[in-house]
Amino acid sequence: MNSQLEKIIKKYDSDKFRLMDILIDIQAEFGFISKEATHDVAKELNMAVVDVEQTLTFYHFFTQKSTGKNTVYLNDSAVACMMGREEIKKAFEEAAGCKFGENSADGLIGLYNTACIGMNDQEPAAIINGKVFTKLTPAVAQQIVSGLKAGKNVQDLYHQELGDGKNAAAEVKSMVRNNIRRRGQVILNDFTPGVALKTKLSSMQPKDVIDEVKKSNIRGRGGAGFPTGLKWDFCSRSTGEKRYVLCNADEGEPGTFKDRVLLTERPEMLFEGMAIGGYAVGADQGILYLRYEYKYLETYLEKVLEDARKDNRLGKNIGGVNGFDFDIRIQFGAGAYVCGEETALIESGEGKRGEPRDKPPFPVEKGYLNMPTVINNVETFCAVVKIIENGGNWYKQMGTEESSGTKLLSISGDCAQPGVYEIEWGMTISQMLEMVGASNVQAVQVSGPSGQIIGPKDFDRKICYGDLATGGSMIVVDKTRDMLKDIVLNFMEFFIEESCGSCTTCRIVPKLMKDRLVKILNGKGVMKDIADLEDWAKILPVSRCGLGQTAANPIATSIKNFRELYEAKVQKDVDYDCGFDMNKAVQASCAFVDRVPNAH
């Protein structure tokens, strides 16, 4: 066996539950994961080769052949396209001399697409050799490629100053901007690490912590909105030899990037929140499941963890509380939207394909390694720190009756000031649009592709759980956009790409719906197509997880709120048009057998 490979496997004690880490390291070391490496890993981990392959082939950033000495992953999310991705793509292709999805002939450059990388407020953006490049222009793309061809270090090719705040820190050195536009009273307000841990917990029993969180009425900030205190309570009551606290930092919903900002500016707060969670439910280990796209923060986050250990905010007898032990490790994903679903995240954390589990049992009963597990979003853990510092009642005063506290919004698209805003729940969409400097607005995509696209008639609605619940992704679409093509089609392609394939509904229906949408966009649609799309959308909620259940939403909600856009594109005087083209259909076979098509 290759000695490097052996070293990697040893580093993780040949533990099959750490397969993700092993594969990530192999990919990083060799540039791809060969058949031989796959076999060696299987042997050393005492696994079947197909089981290793299952994991390996599931994730976008694991590849079975080289992706070039230098690899460009260009974001292809809707907002990237709105901000001029097509031009950037052409510039990269021209400069590299190959198409996207290929390596250049000399193997120096590989060009690949990737789903939203959490930079919607500074698109077009790409990850190049692990470093994030934002606000790309065609000229910059060409410079980058020629620089890489000349063997320059990727960091020497930065076309912008380092970003603000911790983005400029020695451990990060990234051009990413935080774009924090509004600081609320909770998360983006002033923060001193350790206050909650060291001055509050010593006088609180775990149950008191849960009660305080319950009192605050905070609900999960990932999007589903499950009451956090209740979740912690359930977990603390479940039986198991060990408990775990997991933080969901997968942030895959296109259009959301607030967790990236928190991980950059508030990691101490996040880790403190996880430790408080550990104290409350009786867990001594935390895992931060971090999306691969944010790997550029790894060194920095490891340092923050190390500092926390030194400062007794992690480790043994934290804050002087006897027996309060807690530590955190970082688990990277490898590019899979579905891993934002908590049970898929757990599967992935255990080294498997990110396929959602059947529920129940819920993670609070059987989660990571089948032990009781709390999983919360980055923002939730951060908010909990302030709740413990200032009390549940303080927190509850903010927001609305059923949605207490503040919410971070990731706002992008057609607006003057895209970025992160900490608002109190209850703000209307109109107020939000004014806040971000958006005019001539056609629509707002609330909560990303899995949410809904709404028009001006709904702009008086409120951002809160009773009305427009959201994980924070807000994409503004102005009237110059071709919504069906620029937004809806892009989102459907996203869901098709990201489906784990487990449920037939999610694997097949979005593809059929996309094909029908394309037919409509090509002018071949009829009224019945719109009705079919509406009917088919109703099938999806039987899927196992949120991805499948919401995969029809881009089409379903745009038909609901913008039916006229569909009706304008379909043929009115025809009641059936299959769009079938015989000449096209026989082209390939006739060419192969050397025959002139004679269709009539």
Place this chain on the structure above:
Amino acid sequence: MSKPIVATTSLAGCFGCHMSILDIDERILDLFDLVEFNKSPIDDIKTFTKQCDIGIIEGGCCNSENVHVLKEFRKNCKILISLGECAIMGGLPALRNGIPVEECIREAYLEGPTVTLNKEGILPNDDELPMILDKVYPCHEIVKIDYFLPGCPPRADLIWNALVALLTGNEMDLPYEVVKFD
């Protein structure tokens, strides 16, 4: 009133659905009392001789001839029924849809383990032969289909009930057992 006229055909199918039609057993005599058959393998009438009321289609479309026949059916029948999995979704023949058609032809005529006689590597390209489509299409992606009867094959009772319902104008009797397959 003259008897309704029925036509049937098998496109990219296995004739299993037609066998299932015959499986209505002695009721076929009742059927002949109720309807007149036109173009169909059952009576071996090769071309439409008059406008029909009901066209029953087995199989999807894998080549240009299938498409041609299906369009003829649409022209000549008031009501078209997709009968069985292949007509409705492409069925087994559609297993090739994930494979480029060139590869399928290569396997069938040049490289497959059972190819022993084609020493010269001849590929079928005579103008008289149907042209192979890039994939197998379900019937409703070629012409408008009015009704779908699922199954592989659909049970004789399902076919019988559907035809009787169509002919009498009554609601179709579709008990759960008739449409549940697993």
